[in-house]
Every structure is written in structure tokens, then in C-alpha cells.
Amino acid sequence: MNKMLAPGATIGILGGGQLGRMLSVAASRLGFKCHIFEPGAAPPAGHVAEKVVTAAYEDEAALRAFAEGVDVITYEFENIPTSALDLLESLRPIRPNRKALAVSQDRLVEKAFLNDLGLRTAPFAAVDDEIDLEEAIAEIGCPAILKTRRFGYDGKGQARLKSPEDAAQALADMAGAPSILEGFVEFSAEISVIAARGVSGEVACFDPGENVHKSGILHTTTVPARIPEALRTDAVLIAARILNALDYVGVMGVELFVSKAGLVVNEIAPRVHNSGHWTQAGCTVDQFEQHIRAVAGWPLGDGARYADVEMLNLIGADVEQLPELAKQPRTQIHLYGKAEAKPGRKMGHVNRVL
Amino acid sequence: MNKMLAPGATIGILGGGQLGRMLSVAASRLGFKCHIFEPGAAPPAGHVAEKVVTAAYEDEAALRAFAEGVDVITYEFENIPTSALDLLESLRPIRPNRKALAVSQDRLVEKAFLNDLGLRTAPFAAVDDEIDLEEAIAEIGCPAILKTRRFGYDGKGQARLKSPEDAAQALADMAGAPSILEGFVEFSAEISVIAARGVSGEVACFDPGENVHKSGILHTTTVPARIPEALRTDAVLIAARILNALDYVGVMGVELFVSKAGLVVNEIAPRVHNSGHWTQAGCTVDQFEQHIRAVAGWPLGDGARYADVEMLNLIGADVEQLPELAKQPRTQIHLYGKAEAKPGRKMGHVNRVL
Structure with missing residues (x-):
């Protein structure tokens, strides 16, 4: 096909x-x-x-x-x-294939895969029990963050260790699930590249966006990211290396930290990504259509950015701002049709053309 | 409500x-x-x-x-x-209300309504039989066009009269339906204004687009229309006058001829309109969302145009160009999910960002 x-x-x-x-x-x-x-x-x-x-x-x-x-x-x-x-x-x-899923479903496998590609990640170590955790803390130091290897998203399944004294509680929070201790990366910004690869192997990336998180959930993504041109190129090359290594077909979200040593890969998501929602307001073809084009074996579309955009997530009660948002100029509203606005629940987003 | x-x-x-x-x-x-x-x-x-x-x-x-x-x-x-x-x-x-429907369902009622508002239309006369048609030709002259008062679209239910000798055939083409004879308007361009009115009476118009028809069906709409600034303002004022007169809520398509005497209203459509499809590629809020906002009692959205766009209809076999179109830069494809590409059938459109 x-x-x-x-x-x-x-x-x-x-x-x-x-x-x-x-x-x-x-x-x-x-x-x-x-x-x-x-x-x-x-x-x-x-x-x-x-x-x-x-x-x-x-x-x-x-x-x-x-x-x-x-x-x-x-x-x-x-x-x-x-x-x-x-x-x-x-x-x-x-599409994307099983390999992309296998890698991204497990934080440990993902980080090892990225390191094998020659890409930087946060320091990490597998943690299955107290002894592993003690050794991992000794190696990585604190602060650090303990995460379940699987099934985590939006800050769930994570525990921060400010000091080694937090180890017991953090391990208890994992409830026996295989885990990974990750060191903190000192970064000046977090950016995302939304990258696509077609069935013929061609790669196209949207312009990197700059992310701000709140309580472990994405709050805003702004394009263009305030990074030097050279890093913009690096980000795209890193994404392409990942997609090619996985023989990937579709859109992937690649989260990167901007550190003094260069770009560090935080996480990959083998799907369209919240940090790519801005493409709905700033591109002829958005990330969703790009993914469908790839999956359907079509040539990738033109994702060149023609506007500066800020994407703002509407989390939980944020959606109550709707009457105000609806009046604002240069504002594109996207609501998800969810019945109940629970705390932490993504109810929608707005794209503001800057 | x-x-x-x-x-x-x-x-x-x-x-x-x-x-x-x-x-x-x-x-x-x-x-x-x-x-x-x-x-x-x-x-x-x-x-x-x-x-x-x-x-x-x-x-x-x-x-x-x-x-x-x-x-x-x-x-x-x-x-x-x-x-x-x-x-x-x-x-x-x-929404829009019955009055808008009643006016636009009948070409004769529509033209009379527009004239009553002080707006120019093509010269016209009601035609129910041979005698009416003879009188209408005497008044309006030829060339002219005989149309059914109701149920016509995309050039259907129309017959051109190059000379009075065509009268009998044209009348036969109407198959006994109440009709209207319209004189031709000499025009340098046809433009459309896609206008919206909210429940509070506020009016917002998208930038006028310039239309080119082929075989009686819209072929392309291009924004900006190549018309003087003063006509752009006139077009918006005409649309607003129509919407206000109808206490209209929703989006309306207003087709206008650019003639030496000024703008002449060709037709109004109490709905989103083919000549407004370009808004999907050139505006933060497109005509479809603008209509839904109005109908739902929301404030109208920001329809300011931020790009030059050409909308090209894909009629019938045009859709076979898809493999080529899919490769083109700055091209947004919209297909309608119709199973069979019959001649004259609107299968989709593309918006090209110029």
C-alpha cells in the first residue's frame, strides 16, 4: 500500500x-x-x-x-x-508502525533508543526497587524525578525528589510499577518540533514552538520559539534522525530542552501533539492533516508557517472564560466537546494570531 | 434565546x-x-x-x-x-429567519426587495406566459436571460435569449414554471461579499472576492478583488443594508456586478457560499464558523484577511488532478466525500495561498 x-x-x-x-x-x-x-x-x-x-x-x-x-x-x-x-x-x-509505539510506550526504552542515535537525553537509570533507587540517586543526584516507565502523561505517574530523603515516598507513589529515575536538565527553554514523515521517506517539520508548562500540563506554545537559527536547524535534524531510525510514517511530537550543551530530547510522542495545535492557525496544512496525509500515503503538505501564533490550552475551569474569548480579535477557538470541566482536563485551546 | x-x-x-x-x-x-x-x-x-x-x-x-x-x-x-x-x-x-428564505427563494421577490432598498439590480420583468415574455422583451431588450423564479442554481432553470426569436424555446425550457426575464448587465467583474450578522445586530464582512464562472458554475474566487477601494466600501455597505433589512442572523453570500454605474446586486444566498470558501485559508475565523457563531448567538469572529488566496472549484473530473494537487505547495485541499464525479458536480475545492 x-x-x-x-x-x-x-x-x-x-x-x-x-x-x-x-x-x-x-x-x-x-x-x-x-x-x-x-x-x-x-x-x-x-x-x-x-x-x-x-x-x-x-x-x-x-x-x-x-x-x-x-x-x-x-x-x-x-x-x-x-x-x-x-x-x-x-x-x-x-501507521505509525509498532516500533514507534514500542519505543515511546516505555520511557526507559525511549531514552536508550535516543542515546543509541547519538542524541542527548536527561541522565537516567532504571528503578525497580529500593536498591535500584539508591544507586540511581547516587549516580544522578538530586533533584531528580521518578517516573513510571509506562502509562504516564500530563505529569501523572511522577514524583519529584528534592533530596534523597524523598526516595521512600517517591517509590511508594509508583505503586510497584517499573520506573525510571531522571536527572533534571538545566534548560533555558522547552521547544517542540512537530515532524512528519511520509511513506516515501520524505520528512517535513513545522517550525519549532516554545512551550510553557503549568502544573505538569502544557500551558502555552508560541511560534516562533525564541532560539537561535542554528538551534532551529538542530531541532529539525534531531527530529529527522528519530523519524528515519523508526521508519516512521505520520506526525511525531518531539519535545526538546534548550540547554547550554545544546538540545536535549525530553520526550517523543508518536502522534499529533498538543504543542502542534498552533498549526491550525498558522499554516496552510495543519499537523492533523499532515498526519492523515502521511498515514494515507499522500505527499506531505505544505506546513510553512505564515503567522506568529500563541496556542493557549483551556484546562478545566479555564473554559469558563469562553464568553470573553469569543469576543477577542485574532483568536481561533477550539473546544473538544467534553461534557464536564474537571480540574486538569483539557477542554479546548485557543490559537492567537500575534 | x-x-x-x-x-x-x-x-x-x-x-x-x-x-x-x-x-x-x-x-x-x-x-x-x-x-x-x-x-x-x-x-x-x-x-x-x-x-x-x-x-x-x-x-x-x-x-x-x-x-x-x-x-x-x-x-x-x-x-x-x-x-x-x-x-x-x-x-x-x-436562523437565518423565514423572511430571508422567502426573499431568496423567489428571484422576482428578491429583485423587488433589493430595488425597494434602493439597490441596483439587472432590469427584470415577471414572465408567466407568451404575452408577458413579449412585453418583457420589448421593455428589457435582448440579449436577456429567462429564469425560473424558484429552484434554480448553478445555471439550472435558465435559458438565454440572444434575440426575440429565441423566446418560444426559452419559454418551453421553463416548462410552465413562473419565470423572470432579466436583462444583461455590462460588467467588468463579478465580486462576492460574504457578510455576517449576529443576534445583536452587529455586521461583519469578509473582504470581497472576485469570481470567475465557467459554464454557469463558479470556477475561481480570488481575494483581494481587483476593484477600487471605494467599491470595496460600497460592497460592504450594500451587504449590511440587505442584512439589516432582513433582521438577518447568519452568513449571507451577496454577488455583485461591477458596472460603470457602480455595483449591481446579482443574487443573494441566505447561507454560506461557494465564493466564501477562500476564508478557510485566509482568515482566523472562516465563513462556516462565522455562520455557526451567529446562529448560536455568539459574538462574530475576526474574519480579517491575512493572506491573498485563490479558491479553485473541482468540478466533476477536475478531481482527477488530485495526485498533482496534493504535491503543490501553498495548496489546501477540500474534498466533499462524494462517491461519484458526475459532470458539473462540485467534488471539492482548493485554496491556494498566493
């Missing part, structure tokens, strides 16, 4: 959150239909998809029917059970 | 074509769900809507259930039977 998927074809998306929702909308622009597979009821992506399958990842019959109803499968989050992927992959192509 | 419709609410759209499809996508950005009412099977809008009702406009039970499932009703085309509107309006607000 190296040729262009024809309009009218159906793309299967694993996961029905806001990323799936915006992917489905982008797919419609290219004439595709989307089917969403999501265990949770009434997923945001379901409002703009041809079909929603509500089933568990353990439901083999549902997985099979889903796969048989689509032409290609992609995903909006990385924590998909291996057994589900095995079954789906036997029926339809999955 | 003068306050903002809250995200999570449902908007009902009468008609499931490409305009309904792009309205539904825009509604999703603001957190709304859409239900589509469409007599035809498998409508394009259905791929990106929460629900599709497939039923005739004569099906009262279906209309009632549709209305009861939504918070406000809008439409993507103007030829909706009066009986259906009567029933729907008794249950939910319809």
Missing part, C-alpha cells in the same frame, strides 16, 4: 479524544471517512466521525470488525495493549 | 451537502454537535456529524423528532418547502 489512499476510503483511529476528533475533521477535508475505536462512552471524536466503536481493547470481535471496516489504522495515543495491536496489524496496516 | 448557545448544544442543519459538511466541522470547533436532515442517502455532511436523519421534507414525524433533538436550526440551501419550515419553526428557532 505505497500508493495514495483514494478519497472515500476509511481511516480507523484508535482513541476518541480531542486528538482523534481533530484528526477526523482533517481527514474529512481530504475526502476520507473515519471510524473511531474507543473504550469510553461518548468520545469527543464521535461527534465528527462516520462511526464509533465503543469496546474494550480486549474485545477481539470488536477489534476485528473495526479493522475490517477500515483501510488503514492510526492512533491518537500510545498506550494501546500489545494484544490489540497484534490482532489489528494482522488485518490492516498500522 | 439571545444569549450564547453553550458548547455541548446541538445545531440542526437542513441539507447534507458540502456546505452542511463544512458547517458541521466548524460547529465542532466551537464544541457543538450537529444533526443533519437530508432526504438523499449517504450525504457528505453525514461523515462529520453526530447524527443524520434521512427523511423527506414531507415526513412530519421525522421533522418533529429532528427539531426536538436540536437547540437551533439552520440550513445550507434555500429551497426548503414552506410546510416543513412551518412545522420546524413551531418547535425551534430557525
